[in-house]
Amino acid sequence: MGMMKHLMVRSRRRSLWMMHFCLGGCNGCSIEIMAALTPMYDLERFGILNTGNPKHTDVLLVGGSVNHRNRRTLKNLIDQIPAPRLIVAVGTCALTGGIFNEAYNIIGGANRVVDVDVYVPGCPPKPEAVIDGILSGLDKFEQ
Amino acid sequence: MNLAKLWVPAAAVIAAPVFGGLIAGIDRKISARLQGRYGPPILQPFYDLYKLFGKDPLAVNRWQPFFAAMYLFGAAASVAWLALGGDLLVLFFLTTFTVGFLVLGASCVPSPFSRAGAGRELLQALVYEPVLILVFAAIFQQTGRWDAAGVWRQGGVLLAQTPLLYLCLFLVLVIKLRKSPFDFSASPHAHQELVRGVLTEYSGPFLAMVELGHWYETALLLMICALFWSSVPGSAILVAATVAGLIFVDNLFPRLTWRWMMARIWLPLPGLALLNLIWLMV
Amino acid sequence: MTSMLKILLKNGTGRYATRLYPAEAREPFAKNRADLSFDPGCCRLCKTCSRKCPTGAIEVDKENRTWKRDVFSCVFCGDCIEACPKSCLSFVARPPLPQKHHQQAVVYATVPERSKK
Amino acid sequence: MTVSVIPVGPQHPVFLEPFQLKLVVEDEVVSEALPRFGYVHRGLEALVVSKDFRQMTRVAERICGICSAIHGMTYCRAIEKLLGITPPPRAQMLRLVWSELHRMHSHLLWLGLFAEAMGFESLFMQIFRIRETVMDILEQTTGNRVIISVNVIGGVRRDLDAEGADGIRRALKKVAGDLERIRPVLVDDYSVRKRTEEKGILAKERAYELGAVGPVLRASGISQDIRRTGYGAYGELDFEPVVESGGDCQARCKVRYRELFQSMDLIRSGLDRLSDGEIQTKSKEKPEGEILVRSEQPRGEVVYYIRADGSKHLQRLRIRTPTFANMAALMDLLPGLDLADVPLVTLSLDPCIACTER
Known part of the structure; x- marks a missing residue:
């Protein structure tokens, strides 16, 4: 039994299917997430695949600040992700709303709507920082 | 038939997914290298599968898990039947049923992506099923046997007389394994208009069952390929070359459309196979 | 098709382009705008950086002599660095680390009292 | 024949950004397309009331990450005109170099996503590998990869030394070589042509009527490029807009591909004339008056209107x-398309939702 559990933790840590959802931001973060998938950084060597489908997702990368319209979409998406799941907020907008924090249509960072596990600062964070962010959240799968 | 013979299909049922998973892992690693990337570890598909079994079971309705299980069962039964040396015609019907369950599972949910994917899966079946039956007919024509065990025992390089037919079988493999020019019903990569087509609504353990079924299908089709050079080293070479060809084809083409497939592949493919069959008969 | 095949074969036979990041990190470029460093020693608590910051990430408290920056709000634009009359701020090439809690976001610094000369 | 409504978005793997296209589909042929917006709307034009005009430069840069340098430059040009100052020639030329580098990174991103929309994974990877060279020079010379933040009111904030200029020249040589290698795949490959040729044709007259801009307009055979008005340092350099006549996805792809080489030429001659x-003209004044400024973004013409008191x-x-200008063209193109071509045609217009909704 112990071995099965050990194997499960190992598999969860080695196989992370990801989806990124860009909310109201400048889109720079999703470009950097795309760049992290490509040969120079290659997220797939950690078993990270871009699925683009919430039902297959383990890691949700959220970029951009939450506004009154995409709040519902974000909640809806997260409800469709089966547990265990990891939610990573990428970029200043997803952390606090950043430079748009005072704009009339902005509620704030992603943590206003969902429980974020890892915050990756940067405007936008470099692909290396995205990798760091995902890897530092892996402890969540230990339980 | 005595019970002692049953260990062969039992071993095949256990070994086939290991084989199919390894093929998937090697495929992903080599594809990554061809794209200039480091790529995932070879065992990556097994991690994926095991993880999926550990996810929360979220089923859309109660039919979905049933159809996923039936798909898995059908694929495993086909492998067992072939390993038992069973009749190829029965195998043909078994594979058809297997695909049917996948289509049913995809169309029992209200998602438009999944339903459109199911429609495309049916169209694909329309394209490759005639070729499969022609392949079996050609095997019979050449060896005089309908049962796989007899064909294997007869030995010989079937490929020498059936190059065109093997080409058609290769295209069937490209369609069945959802490789690039024909990955419309479900693509292993994202960035498809139908998200992941027939697989869109499956999640967690049910997706794992479908994946496992897909590995069985991979193993089954490669076993049929192996019949074309029925000796152990020969079939190994043939299967390796076929897999290498699949990986290259996957990386060489963009996804085409099913309309293109129906226009350009649907009739020529069985035509080519038939040509080969006629040549065998003459 | 042949040209794509050439590209694939070239990639497949050569070394992969991937930088195996956590194991094989590249030295960041010297002029990177990745993070800010603050030298409390030279600060005069003039609040210029706080006024110029477009996101309001910097707060200066004259009474308690503290300078704090919310890393999660900072957009690393460098306006404060240009504005600082004493050049107490500078860029650091290494980016800030990912955090697990929102509370860890703020960087505090206490500005020491200086003798009046 | 079954009629179904397929909601593409707000989260869909083909589009990086959230926007929804409700497609009414009959037998996998689109009969009606309804767009829904608002997922990215931040209301940043109203931020002028809480941020001063210098801080707004940083906001303007973050309207869109893909064309951030050009947004920043356009905003700065508008304020400079109101203040009545001209940046020094070196600053103008550096702005040109960085905005053309940005155009290259945008076009390469687009080419990559275009390949991925076709399901051409390996070509996508190859193009993004080429793009990393451009990203590296941007990072090396400006300190950041995407939002380079070099524009300030009155000029630029970072100087380019001889070493940096040589680095750019070397990198461009490498990019040009790599791009030459993928040209036959993009232009001659049978299967790529099958997917792109005669898909989503926007006729010349229709493009003009609908007010399309940028590469979309140029791919339909109309030679229009705001850079030809000679703003900034563009007046010193000589170039012709890239024009194709097909009006289909293939033509749009060719236009952007050829513009990459045009940008490289502009950067090279810009560096030679540096x-x-x-690099900066300082001014203590406050802006006053009304102004309208136009620039050419990677996606076409952007117009800034500013009123200050x-x-x-x-x-x-x-x-x-x-x-925003190209959206009308998109809605015109979608009905009648095969479902499989919808992502391709939508991406061929290079929609930037972050720009459009602000």
């Missing part, structure tokens, strides 16, 4: 982005 001197805060800021 004069010595200051001499105080620290601007009164009004209004931006007309290229994707």
Whole structure:
């Protein structure tokens, strides 16, 4: 039994299917997430695949600040992700709303709507920082 | 038939997914290298599968898990039947049923992506099923046997007389394994208009069952390929070359459309196979 | 098709382009705008950086002599660095680390009292 | 024949950004397309009331990550005109170099996503590998990869030394070689042509009527490029807009591919003509008056309208982005398309939702 559990933790840590959802931001973060998938950084060597489908997702990368319209979409998406799941907020907008924090249509960072596990600062964070962010959240799968 | 013979299909049922998973892992690693990337570890598909079994079971309705299980069962039964040396015609019907369950599972949910994917899966079946039956007919024509065990025992390089037919079988493999020019019903990569087509609504353990079924299908089709050079080293070479060809084809083409497939592949493919069959008969 | 095949074969036979990041990190470029460093020693608590910051990430408290920056709000634009009359701020090439809690976001610094000369 | 409604978005793997296309599909042929917006709307034009005009430069840069340098430059040009100052020639030329580098990174990103929309994974990877060279020079010379933040009111904030200029030249040589290698795949490959040729044809007259801008307009055979008005340092350099006549996805792909080489030429000649001197003109004034400024973004013409009353805060800021102009063309193209071509045709217009909704 112990071995099965050990194997499960190992598999969860080695196989992370990801989806990124860009909310109201400048889109720079999703470009950097795309760049992290490509040969120079290659997220797939950690078993990270871009699925683009919430039902297959383990890691949700959220970029951009939450506004009154995409709040519902974000909640809806997260409800469709089966547990265990990891939610990573990428970029200043997803952390606090950043430079748009005072704009009339902005509620704030992603943590206003969902429980974020890892915050990756940067405007936008470099692909290396995205990798760091995902890897530092892996402890969540230990339980 | 005595019970002692049953260990062969039992071993095949256990070994086939290991084989199919390894093929998937090697495929992903080599594809990554061809794209200039480091790529995932070879065992990556097994991690994926095991993880999926550990996810929360979220089923859309109660039919979905049933159809996923039936798909898995059908694929495993086909492998067992072939390993038992069973009749190829029965195998043909078994594979058809297997695909049917996948289509049913995809169309029992209200998602438009999944339903459109199911429609495309049916169209694909329309394209490759005639070729499969022609392949079996050609095997019979050449060896005089309908049962796989007899064909294997007869030995010989079937490929020498059936190059065109093997080409058609290769295209069937490209369609069945959802490789690039024909990955419309479900693509292993994202960035498809139908998200992941027939697989869109499956999640967690049910997706794992479908994946496992897909590995069985991979193993089954490669076993049929192996019949074309029925000796152990020969079939190994043939299967390796076929897999290498699949990986290259996957990386060489963009996804085409099913309309293109129906226009350009649907009739020529069985035509080519038939040509080969006629040549065998003459 | 042949040209794509050439590209694939070239990639497949050569070394992969991937930088195996956590194991094989590249030295960041010297002029990177990745993070800010603050030298409390030279600060005069003039609040210029706080006024110029477009996101309001910097707060200066004259009474308690503290300078704090919310890393999660900072957009690393460098306006404060240009504005600082004493050049107490500078860029650091290494980016800030990912955090697990929102509370860890703020960087505090206490500005020491200086003798009046 | 079954009629179904397929909601593409707000989260869909083909589009990086959230926007929804409700497609009414009959037998996998689109009969009606209804777009829904608002997922990215931040209301940043109204931020002028809380941020002063210098801080707004940083906001303008973050309207869109893909064309950030050009947004920043356009905003700075508008304020400079209101203040009545001209940046020094060296600053103008550096702005040109960085905005053309940005155009290259945008076009390469687009080419990559275009390949991925076709399901051509390996070509996508190859193009993004080429793009990393451009990203590296941007990072090396400006300190950041995407939002380079070099524009300030009155000039630029970072100087380019001889070493940096040589680095750019070397990198461009490498990019040009790599791009030459993928040209036959993009242009001659049978299967790529099958997917792109005669898909989503926008006729010349229709493109003009619908007010399309940028590469979309140029791919339909109309030679229009705002850079030809000679703003900034563009007046010193000589170039012709890239024009194709097909009006289909293939033509749009060719236009952007050829513009990459045009940008490289502009950068090279810009670096050769780089004069010595200051990089910033300082001014203590506050902007006053009304102004309309146009620039050519990677996606087409962007228009900034600013009204200021001499105080620290601007009164009004209004931006007309290229994707907004191209949306009408998209809605014209979608009905009648095969479902499989919808992502391709939508991406061929290079929609930037972050720009459009602000």
